[in-house]
Amino acid sequence: MKVHRKAKRYYWPLLTFIIVAAFLVVGCGGKRQLMPTPNVYVNATSNPFANVPPEFRNNQVDVFYATDRQPIEQDDGPLQYGHGRSMSLAFGSCVVQIGENVSWETLVKNSRVHKRSTSLELTIRGITEQGRFPETPIPLIHGKKGLIDDPAIQSRYAAVADKLRKELQVRLARTSRKEAYIFIHGVANRFDRAVFVTAELWHFLGRQGVPIMYTWPAGRGGLLRGYTYDRESGEFTIYHLKEFIRILASVPVLKKIHIIAHSRGTDVAASAVRELIIEARGAGINPRAQFKIANIVLIAADLDVDVISQRFGSERFFRGTERVTVYVSEDDPAISLASWLFTSRSRIGQLRPEDITAEQREVLARIDRGAFIDVTVPSAGHAYFRKDPSASSDLILLLRENREPGSEHGRPLIEQIANYWELYEGYPGPPREAQESQNEFDWPEGDE
Template sequence: MYFHFRGKSSVFICFSVFLLSACSSRPELMPTPNVYINAPYSESDIPETLRKTSMELIYVTDRGTSPKKHVKYDASRSASIAYGVAKVNFENKSLQWDELLKQSNQKKRSTDLIYELEEVDELGRFPLSPYSFKRIDDKLQIDKAILEQKSYHETQLNNIINKRLENSETKDVVLFIHGFNNTFDEAIFTLGSLWHFLKRQGVPIVYSWPAAAEGLTAYFADKESGQFTIFHLKETLRLLFKNPEIENIHIIAHSRGTDVATTTLRELIIENRASGGNPRKDLRIENLILAAPDLDFGIIKQRLMAEQFGPAFGRITIYTSQEDSALGISQWLTNSLSFGRLNIKDVDKNEQNIFNSVGNVSLIKVPTSVNFIGHDYFHSNPAVSSDLINLILYNAAPGSKERPLKKLENNFWSLDSDYLIEH
């Protein structure tokens, strides 16, 4: 691929890459969600074994590793899936649990809570893909040795998950799939923040794909890596689906991660239905949350709506913003309507009828952004994060007491900046 930019076009492309690169978040505890301003984040809600400043998150990745350090995942691609545990703590070594608890209820904090990644412990690695296979009696069969290795690592990873489930009141998994230009560390920090404010319930798992390429064409490189990772994400989700200890799965996907997630899930749903299954029952995905989705709405209509994608989930929640500058640039680059900037007028009568017939799709129009870029609002905006938290913790419907959203037209709802703040 060859790019030749001149004059203003070159400047605009550089600015575009800068905006799109703004998916990266600062390594600090996200702002206290509005929901905890009047109803404090309480120690009694936290499992006793987890009442400490550090957090351990499970991760799965097909990133390559840097040879400079023991385990340092970079933007290169790996043909095998690695899994392990990442330990997150804060730079301030004198920070105690009681102080973290106090700061977790403050709208304006008296101290900075900057993260650091204390340890990354890779615990296993699946066989290289594509898997070797043979043709036996007109059927394709993966080599026995490969299947044995694969089964071993599936069991190992599920054992790690199940051990964490024992310490959680909810037997759920929260899976986060990050977006464009997010490093491995940033993805860990983002889910760490969310899980902390989810009262450290359920098992947090980060799926980190090979994003954060460098250079002028970084966005396009990451977009291709998002296609590269599909098979590995399918393998990851299949092992979660087979784990009987997991009651519900909540998937949070952001930005380009929404393309990775929906493409993968579409293929798994088709696969499940073709085998005579019921994806709503078999996959157990209670919530699919698409935050600032960097998706072409035309493709959504033809690849997801046409495939009857929605009924496979408990709820599908899409957070959208007309002020998302990063998606505005993506929309310009691809000359298409971005799903993450969708407005009521963009949905025609036929599409409205489809949304209404499915009944479990909600499009949430978020308030004015708190920053210039306006792309990471699902965790940086205390109003939006509050809605996401109550959605996962209580599986609350839009417009309910726990989620007092304002109904607009069709499946659209609005979320105000003072959402869940009592006056």
């Protein structure tokens, strides 16, 4: 069985290369193609797109977005958002096109093979802001019993929240799966890059549920100063994200919320959810029932192990959700750089079994419905969840099929220690056929 080899830690001789490479990644643009086809879709015995609703059977994806990025001021031209911070949260629609003049049949065909016969370049066809909340914090005024939030602005805030709920109800009415998939990006991400990831993930999730991008003020540019600006923007956005989740969870027809966070977005997501859990527990409310959070997926987490152990382990973060899945890779250059910058003992995004103490292993073994997945892939870099067909396959089996780790559940990961698993090349196909990436995965006739 050929398993991804563990790489050595990055040391000083490679530091210069890492910094230069990271700078190039942040600074370069270029055209973006649809992510590689996940192994689970190649040679599948049934069509994984068979149950896509008729109105979604085209080469476009309508992504619902929420953002506290500042709009870019311009006299004419389409709406754009930059890296500036807005004190108000906005929401709307962004239509992403997959390929120019590509039919649904051609898109499906090329979404089931590794070598594609046509270009599937991602482009934005339009951005429409549908609503904007008043700025926060809401101003205080003197009331009969002291300072209170301005009732007039509170009323405006409530009206915008109702508009958001109605838009989500319209979108949920189009799909049999009453669930929302929220993607939260990391540092050095522009609006367009984040929406492309949201669109392609939803496409490969079978176009069920509602795709949502929560995009915060990142992408200032520059390696060190850009990184520090983006980190603080991640702290800035937490209040707005909490408000968005609260409103989303209050939509009656919505059954589940799934959060997929990448890189520094993992801290944004985890911090917001942590504060919501504390808030609910303080009010004597069950946070799972209140906020409907099912899966939290933390990918390439830019989080310190010791900090997480205290902030999330001690406060029973896992009890506020149905499942927490953490994807890690020792060959992640961005996490290596973050470890060096913050002189961390270890960061979650590179956690290895040997980094976990005996006491921590006991705690990990007792966690119900939580798992670490090692996807060390040297060639896939920091974005392995979309670039590596094995890693994206596991993400699909988790989010689309709601499968637990283990061959008996249809996710044939290799268990290293309790609740710590590893991918192999060609996953989820038989390991002996890894080089050909063959599999005979049989998709169910229904998605429910």
